[in-house]
Amino acid sequence: MLKNSIIDEKLTKSDKIFEIIKDVIIICIGLMISSFGTALFYQAGMGSSAMATFSDGLHLLLNISYGTANMTANLAFLMVLFICDRRMINIGTVLCVFMIGIFVDLGNTVFGLLPIATAHVFIRFICMLVGCTMMGIGLALYVAVDRGFGALEGLVKYLCAKTSISFDKVKIGQDLLLLSLGILLHASWGIGTFISAITIGPIMKVFIVKFQKVLKKQ
Template sequence: MHVRSVLIPITATSRRDLIERFAQLLVGLFLYGVALGFMVRGGIGVAPWDVLALGLVEQSGVGYGAMTVIVSLLVLLLWIPLRQRMGLGTVLNALLVGPSAALALAILPEPSSVWVGGAMFIFGLVLLAFATGLYIAADFGPGPRDGLMTGLMRLTGWAVWLVRTLIEGSVLLLGFLLGGPVGIGTVLFAFGIGPLIGLFLPRITRRRQARSQQLGELRPA
């Protein structure tokens, strides 16, 4: 079945497949925000995009959750000259991750020591990689930052590592200049997120594809 949309068309093997994948998308985005909350609360540094968001928070006084949404929407504006098409998952990513991160920060206590903070950060990092696998495997379109990367790759013809490095490096530098927190957690994220996503994403994708195929075969004629 095909769901008509002004966004990227959504394809599903059955109505149940669509519902299950949509639920997976929402769970993935919620957990992604929770993971960000754990990493921020850990207090040992954050990912480059969160260095930027927290730097802007420092300068503006806007809350972290709201600033995360604002940054995502600004990134989506950069899609326009790149002629990137959004998916439903792209829009929900921009709107839902920030509030779930703010909720996590409201609940999580301050770490009692740097060791507790480090453990919180590492848990958040692993959870973020798992959540990334969930929402990507749901196949409702890329997140705002991923779409920026692929759009620039298509425009410039540069390799993925070069485009990703330039984006992350520029964001990190700007965030640092604005007063965002840079620490050992920033380094752990830089070297750890790729392998962790590589661990979770293929497995989650295979399970999701197998489930979608099964639901398609069970669909009444």
């Protein structure tokens, strides 16, 4: 009996390790899809995401580099999330911090090989829409795993739980707020900025449900 219980315990531990590894891989795939979407969106030259617009405004206000402004904003939002609900901070949060920048740079390298920036405006518009869709799908995949969230997604989940407002509406509200603050701080923006603000949330809502069903079956 004791021997069997030890074997069962070992199997349980190995199963847990396997689950963590599987979740990490899925999260990384989601972040890569989202980051490649961000890169494609950027290459289209029709604006940037709400968070990027806010970071651009912050960099102008504080006279610091864009990268430093983006990191400062993310750390500030992460601190707010930690204060609100530290349970939302997990391995997915760490992966967001370290992997998104790497994947975006990789995506820019790949899409930079294509003549997107000099293409006809219609082609650039299509690329922007595809980029938005990729961002929404990728973010939905990593959120569906439920092993921690990035600062922005975590705050959306927290507000959803506290207010019972649907995910897409809170996400749209968050993006419009960041967008408005960025514009007030004289950040650059374009039509894609507004389109991303009102489409990424609904796309995420649809695909989070779909991905959760698939992940539960596994």
